[in-house]
Amino acid sequence: MAGDNPYLAHLPPHQRGVGPSNAAAKEPLYGFMPRKVKGEQVRKAMEQDINPFTKQPLSAQYKKILEVRKKLPVYAKMDEFFQMFSENQIIVMVGETGSGKTTQIPQFVAYSDLPHTRGKLVACTQPRRVAAMSVAKRVADEMDVQLGRQVGYSIRFEDMTEPGTTFLKYMTDGMLLREAMNDPDLTRYSTIILDEAHERTLATDILMGLLKSLAKRRSDLKIIVMSATLDALKFQKYFGLATDTAAPLFKVPGRTHPVEVFYTQEPEPDYVEAAIRTVLMIHRAEEPGDILLFLTGEEEIEDACRKIKLEADDLVNQDPDSVGPLMCIPLYSSLPPSQQQRIFDPPPTARTPDGPPGRKVVVSTNIAETSLTIDGIVYVVDPGFSKQKVYNPRIRVESLLVSPISKASAQQRAGRAGRTRPGKCFRLYTEKDFMSELEEQTYPEILRSNLSNTVLELVKLGIKDLVRFDYVDAPAPETLMRALELLNYLAALDDEGNLTPLGAIMAEFPLDPQLSKLLIVSPEFKCSNEMLTITSMMSVPNVWIRPANQRREADAAKQMLTVPDGDHLTLLNVYNQYVLNKHDKNWAWTNYLSQRALMQADNVRAQLQRTMEKFDVDLVSLSDERKLYINIRQALVCGFFMQVAHKEGEKGNYLTVKDNQVVALHPSCGLDSQPEWVIFNEFVLTTRPYIRTVSDVKAEWLLDYATNYFDVASFPDGETKRALQRVVNKRAGKAAARLDGGSREGSADPRDKKKRKKQ
């Protein structure tokens, strides 16, 4: 009887019906017992004329899409899924590309959970925003609902959900982590699906740890971990709730075309040269079909494109009857979207009606491995390298290094050749190297990152013992120690590692802790409006554009906007000028600035401002610009006192404080002199160690605003310590002299000696 089903109880009596036959006619989900639903019931419900979730008639479009859905590999395994879902709290699922897991599994779960009947949601996380948006749109169409109503998405800057109505929500993994910080039990959700878990993003890794422990507290919460690779066993073991048991595996085959893989006989000494040679060989000898070549970065890609073009033109000239035209398109993230769109252009047509057909070559960074899919690719050239982030906790430096890719990554790259028809993948390394030298999986991000932000989040989440937190892969203890040390110096954590009230507010900002600290102290320096701008500018990609053929013009334009006291002030100036020029695209263009980055900064600034207002951090400014600029640099010390360098000798060398790394000012630095003390935002390791985004600071400020860190006694011996000691002595002498009644004030302040340089 309808009355027996608690999940119909919310319906008004006329919808509940009076008896089984009547109820079945009016209630499409009649007889559905939550989490005891069977595939047969769901298939039947899908075939009805009424949308079970909205009670509206289903459209013709719905039926058309349903026919397509039925052909997905995951659809055929529906019964198995529902059985496993009913019987287990945690499931690990493996579905290769084309299985339909991302679109179908969350819908299956909705049919079983019936979240709409009890005010709950089903969440499905994605590592990337575009994926969350586009999948949500597709699923809304499949379910015949309007995007943002029953099915929605939530990403930074955009919440496309309707509270009380949305019951299926796609979201970025970072967004769910944010939610967990304010609701550690994630009470709104009945089931949480972590998609693309094999990518092992920092946020997904932390979520896996949280959900594993949350599963013990919330027996009503179900968890599905979805992954594309065969390394599911690791997740199964990790999520086995009792010792020695593994979480069950739900496996669905993919649906792609076969890709034939070729290896080189010998290792290639120069992979770029070998890659170019291979592309031209394919163009000469292989059947029509586009080529995707993976290289590591912008410069390498632009260079390879030039060479491929030159050589292809030569080939065509030599042998116009058998070699068709070749079009070479670069692809990397910092290209403007209009340029990125070029990858979808059709290949060039044959030069004569019955001449050899044209071909398209896309030369791309890793962006084409996961984020962007190009149809029509039949050949993949894989030299086996990519730029990867590595973190060295000893010197607290994150850097990008060209490194060999993993087997999983090589497989993913090869797969890009088989999306539309059978393809070929040319690996520019030997099969032996593939088997024995490449790691199985790319190192998870948590092992390659500075974790100061993550540690603050974990503490805010109530994780007491960070070292013993149940990580899928535990970071190096030294990395955790470095993070704890920084957070303690910033006063976000007390000496026992507990969150301070300051730390609690810092954790609310989507920023590195140094930056959130800056924002919170900035009202004391009467520069919070300005710090808000500087912080925003530091959280977006580089705003400076420097085209290879217009470097001089670009540098001149930059010089006009430069504030010689520090790059931080230059960033402030750039943003202010952008606003003064009414966010004009042309102004940005003529000044060699990235309009896209400036718009992002605007967006970030608005979001940070809302957070500041929420926590009553005053928004203030000083009208005296000279004083303001000094105050800003003083406030910078409060966040970045651990990133200070001291000048050594006259060769432009600096030593980082305490770590004693020899560094140089980055050539992009706008300082017009070499100040004795500088504060820097970034340490980059390229042709040599550089510090980037640098400002001039005074030793006195270091002593005054970072007293704990600049405790001279605790410094390692060296020139830096002696320089600091001189300042301390001078001050002590001054104080003593003042006590004696004598006054030599003014001359002791280096600020007065130094000529003011104002633009």
Next chain:
DNA sequence: GAGCACTGC
């Protein structure tokens, strides 16, 4: 006298 791989809040 260099270079932002790629995401995310």
